[in-house]
Amino acid sequence: MADAHPSRRKFLQSSSVASAGLLIPTLALASPQKAPSDQTKSGEDISPAEDLMREHGVLNRVLLIYDEHLRRLTAKQTFDGSVLASAADIIRHFVEEYHEKLEEDFLFPRFRKAGKLVTLVDTLLAQHKAGRALTAQIRELASLATLKYVSDTDKLADALRAFLRMYRPHEAREDTVLFPAFRSIVSPHEYDALGEDFEKKEDERFGDEGFFKIVDQVATLEKKLGIYDLSQFIPK
Ligand SMILES: [Fe+2]
Ligand SMILES: [Fe+2]
Secondary structure, X not given: OOOOXXXXXXXXXXXHOHHXXXXXXXXXXXOOOXXXXXXXXXXXXXXXXXXHHHHHHHHHHHHHHHHHHHHXXXXXXXXOHHHHXXXXXXXXXXXXXXXHHXXXXXXXXXXXXXXXXXHHHHHHHHHHHHHHHHHHHHHHHOOOOHHHOXXXXXXXXXXXXXXXXXXXXXXXXXXXXXHHHHHHHOOHHHHHHHHHHHHHHHXXXXXXXXXXXXXXXXXXXXXXXXXXXXXXXXXX
């Protein structure tokens, strides 16, 4: 049975940081990391869909961070640009260079080969490309130095808005249409084997317990913005 905190996720050990150089400032924001105590160390099997969907959970939490920055921009409130830059780095290194790469290398080609949901796959791929361009723009504009110019502030707000507008339907469609259909186009054996492939990729890229460290990084950014405490969102 799957544990509540499966340990397949592996992340950044110092030896593997090279491919994720820009993530270093993000890591610096987080408190010293330790693996959650209720995680097991090995032997967990996570299906490809569960794996991808919890990565969407990370994406969603970064979208909430983008929401908060958009709110502050619209209200003309100042903010610490380094928090937004760190959020954009998580999108770049965890979502775009890892999660989306899995979709592009392991899922999309199989849908094309099966002749299923090909139009959807084309659209999702085009959105990945558009997202990367927006992330580059958000990352660049997220420094306080550039935000003193009103035009840059407007550009940043537009880029955040465009990213949010695209990614919420993007991930919702993947969760409800693409991932559920994936089981039907591969054999049970291949489906399980892909879980293993995902694990290997993750180990190669991030090292030990990476998913949970990324979640911790996101939580650290949420705390800096004052949006971490869930109880604040209960209607009064
Ligand atoms: Fe995607
Ligand atoms: Fe996705």
